[in-house]
Amino acid sequence: MKALLYITLFFCVFSCKETDKTQELEIEKEVISSQITKSDIANLKYAQFLLDSKTRNSQEFWQKYAELDDVVLRVNQADLSFFKENHEVLIAFIKDLIETIPEEINTPLINARLLALETQMLKLEGVVNLSNPEKKEVLLVVKDFLTAFSNLNLQINKKIEKESQNIVKPY
Incomplete structure (x- = not known):
């Protein structure tokens, strides 16, 4: 019975850390994708008059x-x-x-x-x-x-x- 409790506790601890890592990766991807570059703006299609x-x-x-x-x-x-x-x-x-x-x-x-x-x-x-x-x-x-x-x-x-x-x- 104690072994089952230890295994369950061990599983919960390690599974929580994995979701934190995936959330951090998602946040990093969002930050990277929200950055605008010069090439992004150069690729915009509009009629430009000087x-x-x-x-x-x-x-x-x-x-x-x-x-x-x-x-x-x-x-x-x-x-x-x-x-x-x-x-x-x-x-x-x-x-x-x-x-x-x-x-x-x-x-x-x-x-x-x-x-x-x-x-x-x-x-x-x-x-x-x-x-x-x-x-x-x-x-x-x-x-x-x-x-x-x-x-x-x-x-x-x-x-x-x-x-x-x-x-x-x-x-």
Whole structure:
């Protein structure tokens, strides 16, 4: 009877340690799978529009746009640190971005693209600050953010292109 008790106790002790090891392995796999790499972001499929060189070369174009462009470059390098536990700075950045828009491109269409970009920035911040975000979900939100930025560039390019056309209207 004592032998049966010892065998049962021995079995319980060793079986508990094995489940702890498997749980540790699962946690390590989750941490590894949630890390975003530069190649993951490079593999995202979206229409990427760059700002026209005429606009980009302008010295006084839009200071906050240059900072936004830097944030996008860091996201393309898989550096999401700007969005991690930085809510007040992000809100101030978005507010400054919207308030300092140059008059020559301050149109409802561009303001709509800025609003979409703001939404995607806040969504990306929310997903990045989750305790255990899924890699697939983070990549989807990063793609949406990059698409919103690309659409802003496209709209600015269209505005500049339309203004540069000299269409003579007959009287």
